[in-house]
Amino acid sequence: MPELPEAETIVRDLQDRVAGARVTAVRVIWEDVLAPGLSPHKLRHSLRNRQIEGVSRRGKNVVLEFEGDLRLIINLGMTGRVISSRSPRAVELQHIAVRLALADGSALLYDDARRFGCLDLRDADGWRARNAELGVEPLSADFTARRMHEITRKSTTPIRNLLLDQKRIAGIGNIYANEALFRARVRPRRRARRLTRSETRALRDALRVVLREAIAARGTTFSDYRDGEGESGAFEPKLRVYGRDGLPCTVCRTPIKRIVLTNRSAFYCPRCQR
DNA sequence: AACGCGCCCTGTCCGC
DNA sequence: TGCGGACAGGGCGCGT
Numbered sequence: 001m002p003e004l005p006e007a008e009t010i011v012r013d014l015q016d017r018v019a020g021a022r023v024t025a026v027r028v029i030w031e032d033v034l035a036p037g038l039s040p041h042k043l044r045h046s047l048r049n050r051q052i053e054g055v056s057r058r059g060k061n062v063v064l065e066f067e068g069d070l071r072l073i074i075n076l077g078m079t080g081r082v083i084s085s086r087s088p089r090a091v092e093l094q095h096i097a098v099r100l101a102l103a104d105g106s107a108l109l110y111d112d113a114r115r116f117g118c119l120d121l122r123d124a125d126g127w128r129a130r131n132a133e134l135g136v137e138p139l140s141a142d143f144t145a146r147r148m149h150e151i152t153r154k155s156t157t158p159i160r161n162l163l164l165d166q167k168r169i170a171g172i173g174n175i176y177a178n179e180a181l182f183r184a185r186v187r188p189r190r191r192a193r194r195l196t197r198s199e200t201r202a203l204r205d206a207l208r209v210v211l212r213e214a215i216a217a218r219g220t221t222f223s224d225y226r227d228g229e230g231e232s233g234a235f236e237p238k239l240r241v242y243g244r245d246g247l248p249c250t251v252c253r254t255p256i257k258r259i260v261l262t263n264r265s266a267f268y269c270p271r272c273q274r
Numbered sequence: 275a276a277c278g279c280g281c282c283c284t285g286t287c288c289g290c
Numbered sequence: 291t292g293c294g295g296a297c298a299g300g301g302c303g304c305g306t
Contacts, residue, residue, distance in 0.1 A: 118300095
């Protein structure tokens with residue numbers, strides 16, 4: 001599932017492929033990946049003949065920045081992929097939902113098997129509003145140990161659930177939430193408010209380390225994720241708890257446990273994590 | 275207000 | 291071998 005490191009990898013790939021390109025045509029194959037209120041007609045007429053000035057990221061969202069302060073915000077959901085038709089793997093795509101034709105003859109493809117992803121078009125004000133709904137960027141200087149503690153102390157929810165809340169911290173999904181909790185030696189079920197100051201600091205540090213390592217590895221391909229070139233990420237073998245239930249802990253060999261919190265799996269080492 | 279649940283969707287895996 | 295059902299989960303709407 002694409003989270004911050006996967007979105008970041010895609011953004012870096014796309015910067016090489018599409019920055020400066022001009023959209024010549026827009027084809028919407030699956031209308032249900034468009035945000036509510038965004039019609040294929042509106043998307044087509046807004047983007048046609050418009051230049052892509054840059055590609056950036058906010059949380060797990062890939063953001064295509066167009067001239068005229070217009071942004072296409074791409075949330076990849078579970079199985080979303082954004083790939084240039086020029087990349088050799090593009091021929092493998094089987095669920096193309098939206099196709100942006102570019103002036104150089106290539107195309108930017110949005111592919112999404114399950115169609116949980118979402119494309120939203122925002123002007124300057126709309127983007128400001130959307131941006132304000134998202135929490136702190138975990139790799140930014142704003143994400144201090146103090147900030148982490150302020151976030152956790154306001155909540156009674158299990159800490160794993162808090163980490164998934166994009167309104168509080170942007171970009172963390174189930175894989176990196178569990179990996180960071182393991183590295184910080186905190187159990188997923190612990191109530192956020194109950195974490196000590198040293199634990200919230202350890203968790204903040206662990207989040208930043210694991211996200212950076214995952215970016216360096218070009219993301220985790222657990223099942224469906226592909227980068228902007230259609231290639232798999234290399235972080236999966238480095239996962240220490242996610243998807244490893246029953247397998248020995250990499251530190252103490254105790255079998256990793258799987259529990260379910262609000263309908264989502266959580267993984268932890270019952271010996272290493274308190 | 276904060277929290278948790280159910281739903282959207284389809285590829286994959288398991289058991290019979 | 292084939293098929294039905296369970297499962298995976300990000301984000302959102304809704305009820306408590």
